[in-house]
Amino acid sequence: MNFKIAAFSAFFLLTVVSQDAGAAAVKSTLADQKAVEVTVYNNNLALVKDTREIKIEEGTGELYFMDVASSINPVTVSVRNLDEASTFEILEQNYEYDLISQEKLLEKYVGKNLKIMQWNEFQDRKEIVDALLVSNNGSPIYKIDNQIYLNYDGVKILPEIPENLIEKPTLAWLYQNKGAGNRKLEVSYLTSDMGWHADYVFVLDAEDAAGDLSGWVTLDNKSGTAYQNASLKLVAGDVNQVQQHQKERMELRMTMADAAAPQFQERSFFEYHIYDLQRPATLKNNQTKQVRFIDAGAIKVAKEYVLESFPHFFYGGYQGGEPKQPVAVRLKIMNKAENNLGMPLPAGVLRIYKKDTDGTIQFAGEDSLQHTPKDEEIELKIGNAFDVTAERVQTDFQQKTQSLYETEWEIHIRNHKDKDIVVNVREGFGGGWKIISNSHSYEKKDAFTAEFQVSVPAGKEETLHYRVSVGLS
Numbered sequence: 001m002n003f004k005i006a007a008f009s010a011f012f013l014l015t016v017v018s019q020d021a022g023a024a025a026v027k028s029t030l031a032d033q034k035a036v037e038v039t040v041y042n043n044n045l046a047l048v049k050d051t052r053e054i055k056i057e058e059g060t061g062e063l064y065f066m067d068v069a070s071s072i073n074p075v076t077v078s079v080r081n082l083d084e085a086s087t088f089e090i091l092e093q094n095y096e097y098d099l100i101s102q103e104k105l106l107e108k109y110v111g112k113n114l115k116i117m118q119w120n121e122f123q124d125r126k127e128i129v130d131a132l133l134v135s136n137n138g139s140p141i142y143k144i145d146n147q148i149y150l151n152y153d154g155v156k157i158l159p160e161i162p163e164n165l166i167e168k169p170t171l172a173w174l175y176q177n178k179g180a181g182n183r184k185l186e187v188s189y190l191t192s193d194m195g196w197h198a199d200y201v202f203v204l205d206a207e208d209a210a211g212d213l214s215g216w217v218t219l220d221n222k223s224g225t226a227y228q229n230a231s232l233k234l235v236a237g238d239v240n241q242v243q244q245h246q247k248e249r250m251e252l253r254m255t256m257a258d259a260a261a262p263q264f265q266e267r268s269f270f271e272y273h274i275y276d277l278q279r280p281a282t283l284k285n286n287q288t289k290q291v292r293f294i295d296a297g298a299i300k301v302a303k304e305y306v307l308e309s310f311p312h313f314f315y316g317g318y319q320g321g322e323p324k325q326p327v328a329v330r331l332k333i334m335n336k337a338e339n340n341l342g343m344p345l346p347a348g349v350l351r352i353y354k355k356d357t358d359g360t361i362q363f364a365g366e367d368s369l370q371h372t373p374k375d376e377e378i379e380l381k382i383g384n385a386f387d388v389t390a391e392r393v394q395t396d397f398q399q400k401t402q403s404l405y406e407t408e409w410e411i412h413i414r415n416h417k418d419k420d421i422v423v424n425v426r427e428g429f430g431g432g433w434k435i436i437s438n439s440h441s442y443e444k445k446d447a448f449t450a451e452f453q454v455s456v457p458a459g460k461e462e463t464l465h466y467r468v469s470v471g472l473s
Contacts, residue, residue, distance in 0.1 A: 025061065026054065026055070026056055026057070026061060026062065026063045026064065027063075027066060028052055028054045028064065028065050029067050030067045030226075030228065032052040032054050033050060033051070033052050033067075033228070034051050034052060034053050034184070035049075035051040035231070036048070036049065036050050036051065036227050036229070036231070037049040037232075037233070038194075038230045038231070038232055039234075039235060039274075040194055040219060040232070040234050040235070041195070041235045042196055042197055042234075042236060042237075042346065042347065043195065044194070044195045045190060045191075045192060045194070045195070046190070046191050046192075046195075046223065047188065047189075048068075048069065048188065048189055048190075048227070049186060049187070050186070050187045050188075051082070051184065051185070051187075052065075052184070052185055052187070053182050053184050054182065054183055054185060055181070055182050056088070056177050056181070056182075056183050057177065057180050058177055058178065058179055058180040059177060060091070060175065060177075061177070062172065062173065062174060063172075063175050064096075064170050064171070064172050064173075065170065065172075065173065066168060067168065067225055068169055068187075069169070069194075069223035069224045069225045070169045070223065070224025070225065071191045071192045071193040071194075071222070071223045072095070072169065072189050072191045072223075072224075073189065073190045073191065073192070074093070074171075076188075076189050076190040077093065077171060077187065078187070078188045078189070079187050080185065080186045080187075081183055081185055082184040082185070082186055083182075083183060083184050087177065087178045087183075088177050088178075089175065089177075090174070090175055091173075091175060091176055092173065093171060093172070093174075094171075094172040094173075095171060095172070096170045096172050103136075105158060106133065106140060108162035109133050109136075109158060110133050110134070110135060111133065111134075112132070112133060113132055113133075114133060114156055114158050114159070115128050115129065115130060115131070115156075116129050116142070116144075116152055116154040116155065116157070117155040117157060118154040118155075128157075129144055130144070131143065131144045131149075131152065134148065139151045140152070168224075169224060171187070191223045191224075193221075193222040193223045193224070194219075194221050194222065195219075196217055196218060196219045196220070197217075197218055197346075197347070197348050197349075198215055198218075198236075198346045199216045199218060199349055199351070200213060200214070200215045200216075200345075200348055200350040200351065200369060201213070201214050201215075201216075201350075201351055202299075202333075202350060202351070202352050202353070203355070203361065204301070204354040204364070206355065209301065209303075210298055210301060211299055211301055212295075212296070212298070213294065213295070213296045213297075213299055213341070214294065214295050214296075215292070215293050215295075215345070216290050216291065216292055216293065217234060217264075217290065217291045217292075218288060218289070218290050219232075219234075219289045219291070220287075220288050221284065221285060221286070221287050221288075221289075222285070223285065224285060225285055226282070226283065226284045226285050227282065227283040228282050229280040229281070229282055230283060231277075232276075232277040232280075232283075233275065233277070234264070234274065234275040234277075234346070235274055236273045236274075236275065236347070236371055237273060237371065263279070263291060263292060263293055264276060264277055264278065264291075264293040264294075266343055266344060273344045273346070275293060275346070294343070294345075296340045296341055297340060298340055299333060299339055299341060300333075300339050301331050301332065301333050302331070303329065303330070303332075304329070304330045304331075304332065304422075304424055305327050305328070305330075305385055305421055305422065305423040305424065306327070306328045306330055306423070306426060307327050307328070307390050307413070307423055307424070307426065308325075308328070308426045308428065309392075309425075309426065309427045309428055310428065311428055311429060311430025311431070311448075312430075313392075314405060314407055314429055314431075314433075314470045315405055324392075325390045325391075325392060326384040326385075326390075327384060327385045327388040327390050327423060328381055328383075328384055329365075329381070329382045329384065329385050330379055330381050330382065331352065331378075331379070331380045331382055332379050332380075333377070333378040334375075334377055334378075335372055335374055335376050335377070336375050341374075342374045342375070344371070344373050344374055345371070345378075347368070347369060347370050347371045348369050349366055349368060349369065350367060350368075350378075350380060351363065351365075351366040352364040352365050352366065352382050365381075365382035366382075367380040367381050367382065387415070387416040387417045388413070388414070388415055388417065388423065388456075389414045389416070390411060390412065390413050390414075391411070391412045391414075392409065392410075392412075393409065393410045393411075393412070394407060394408070394409055395408045395409065395410055396467070400469075403471055404469065404471045405470050405471075406467065406468070406470075407467070408466070408467040408468075409464075409467075409468075410464070410465050411454075411463065411465075412461060412463050413425075413454055413456050413462050413463070413464070414456075414460075415456040415457065415459065415461070415462075416459065417459075418458050418459070420455065420456070420458050421455075421456055421458075422454065422455050422456070423453075424451055424452070424454075425451065425452040425454055426449055426451050427449065427450050427451070427452070427468075428448055429450070429468065429470045430448055430470075431448065431470050431471050432471040433448070433450070433471070434468065435450060435466060435467070435468050436466075436467040436468060437465075437466060437467045438466035438467075439463070439464060439466065440452045440453070440464050440466075442466075450468075452464055452466070
């Protein structure tokens, strides 16, 4: 190693001559791992089942179970001997996370001797001095040749790694073992800093009447360890967690079902849904991984134009502050088998694309998709129509009593497209209401909403006229 460091350089390096301080304890790493299963929830939570075969001596001893997630919740750890449950027992557990770092090493050496190496550029040779580390609060203070140095440049050399410092987070167990030999242990625990979400792409046809859907699962692993060739399961649903600590251990016992997606197999579990990846997958630490989980074509879709009001329109004289209103474009998709879907869809973002006249695919909008069971309708707001405009005019307003109002409206809808459309005008009154007169038929959608369907020919204008009585609740 070439240690050319200027004598007055502020660069700080540290070297340790390592010695094994815990040779008597059994250490288990990923080299002992026989299988790993990771169940990832979509709320920053994962259940890890790590199965290892470890050679353990008879009697009482220490076992260091290494390479666990640094975001592990220690109180959720469960250990199961898969060979002979009566021969191995955990008596005590500690979670060691006082990790080796330059700062921690110097903290442990306060009041102890170490060496500092510098390179003398003028004489082209290294110089090593003995120093006592007096303090390390902010910057190190040394005593060298009975003089105090506030910081001292060079490579700090320590004779050994202090006790109680470890390279990575470790579960330390005191165990009792009857009979020596290999023990196959399954260690389960919950960890945070791991999650997943779904992303969907829907490509519309030329008539906006059908399209093709593809879905991708995006996994994000920041738990502090890697999972090699893991059996991967994803859970969709809102799983309740106790804040601060997860006090109940989770033991998942699942049964197979017949419904299958291209790479994932879906099935119900409790009040949630599980998606099983049908092949092993490796999740590296600090890695984002995407896996395709659904492909479906020729899915029918209904496009709607929607104009919505606000309750405050009906309780005062409308001064025309915002007479022109946007007309929203919504898509409705039935999640049914006869529509080439019919499987529970986890929450995510659904993005709409459409082929342009030159054959290229263009982005048309997106919306959030909530957890959607099969046979339910999906409704997405994609954007606002450019060629459809609406103008609201209040033609009369009367306050009949302190809490009863009567108001009359004209809503002018102009269609600048080259095809006929229907606009759903949803009037939300926010109180008890009664339509007194109307130019178009309407449907009572709920206690506070009336919906008018207004047909507007291509290149024409259509006016909705109605009068309503509204009472404050």
